[in-house]
Amino acid sequence: MYIISERINGMFSAVKKAIAARDEATIQKIALRQIKAGARALDLNVGTATDDQIGAMVWLVESVREVTDATLCLDNPKFEVIKAGAEACGDNFIINSTTAKEADLATFLPLAAETGAKIIALTLDKNGVPNTAEGRVEIAAQIIIAAEAAGITPDRIYLDPITLPINVAQDQPKKMLETISQVKLLSDPSPRVVIGLSNLSQGTKEKSLLNSAFLAMAMGAGLDAAILDPEDKLLMDTMISGEVLLNNTIYSNDYLKAWRA
Numbered sequence: 001m002y003i004i005s006e007r008i009n010g011m012f013s014a015v016k017k018a019i020a021a022r023d024e025a026t027i028q029k030i031a032l033r034q035i036k037a038g039a040r041a042l043d044l045n046v047g048t049a050t051d052d053q054i055g056a057m058v059w060l061v062e063s064v065r066e067v068t069d070a071t072l073c074l075d076n077p078k079f080e081v082i083k084a085g086a087e088a089c090g091d092n093f094i095i096n097s098t099t100a101k102e103a104d105l106a107t108f109l110p111l112a113a114e115t116g117a118k119i120i121a122l123t124l125d126k127n128g129v130p131n132t133a134e135g136r137v138e139i140a141a142q143i144i145i146a147a148e149a150a151g152i153t154p155d156r157i158y159l160d161p162i163t164l165p166i167n168v169a170q171d172q173p174k175k176m177l178e179t180i181s182q183v184k185l186l187s188d189p190s191p192r193v194v195i196g197l198s199n200l201s202q203g204t205k206e207k208s209l210l211n212s213a214f215l216a217m218a219m220g221a222g223l224d225a226a227i228l229d230p231e232d233k234l235l236m237d238t239m240i241s242g243e244v245l246l247n248n249t250i251y252s253n254d255y256l257k258a259w260r261a
Contacts, residue, residue, distance in 0.1 A: 001239050001248075002225035004073050004094075005031075005039035006198060008060065010047025019049035019056050024063045031064045037230035038260065041071035041094060044085065054084045061088040073120075073227070079107045086115055094118045097160065100125040100139045100146075109150040120158040120194055121147070123179070129162050133178035136161050140183050144191055154187040158225060163199040166210060173200065173214055180221040194225040197235075212238040219246060 007030050010016045018026040031042055046056040074085040075096040097120035098108035112119040121143045123136040130136050140159045147157050161179040164172045184190045200214055201207040212235045219242040230236055240259045243249045
């Protein structure tokens with residue numbers, strides 16, 4: 001399971017303050033803590049911290065790059081912000097994200113092709129998020145076709161079926177599981193599938209438990225990656241146990257300790 005840290009996001013108050021104050025130390029401490037907890041990539045999202053999103057994204061990239069060469073996931077809906085972050089990053093980054101809207105595909109896919117970056121693509125088009133697994137899979141197929149036309153192989157695509165909060169859309173987790181399993185059959189090699197896990201539990205009381213349970217179910221359906229908080233011990237213990245049960249890592253009585261080592 002490929003873990004992408006969610007914590008360097010301007011929606012969190014500590015990060016928002018750090019971006020506003022250009023406090024490198026706070027951002028760098030979060031980055032190193034998340035990597036130590038198991039993140040293999042760091043999602044960088046300026047959120048609502050500033051109106052100067054381009055400047056803030058470049059600053060985030062440069063601040064994090066001072067302390068780690070981990071993969072950076074550049075997260076913003078605006079092409080100019082992603083492009084500026086990509087230029088500051090140089091290499092080893094993921095574009096997060098494009099939708100299936102024609103205007104987005106026409107800008108983000110060429111950037112991914114030119115830079116060699118992987119790209120997260122949301123199963124969302126001009127009509128919004130489909131209510132069914134079949135609708136999401138149809139959009140996923142359209143994205144794969146457009147990406148291949150741009151010279152991007154399916155294994156460089158992370159399809160995101162879009163996680164909705166369970167407290168307002170309880171029927172959606174089951175549909176997401178169906179989407180994940182069906183998307184894996186769309187091409188050879190298969191596209192990868194990623195979810196923004198914490199969206200599931202927004203506004204709920206048992207956030208960690210809900211996230212952990214759904215992560216295990218999604219892994220069984222073929223999930224490849226998740227944007228989450230690796231400092232959540234229950235969540236990570238569940239993920240590591242899932243890796244053992246899916247035969248992706250060797251079992252031992254100390255498998256939790258061994259994975260973290």
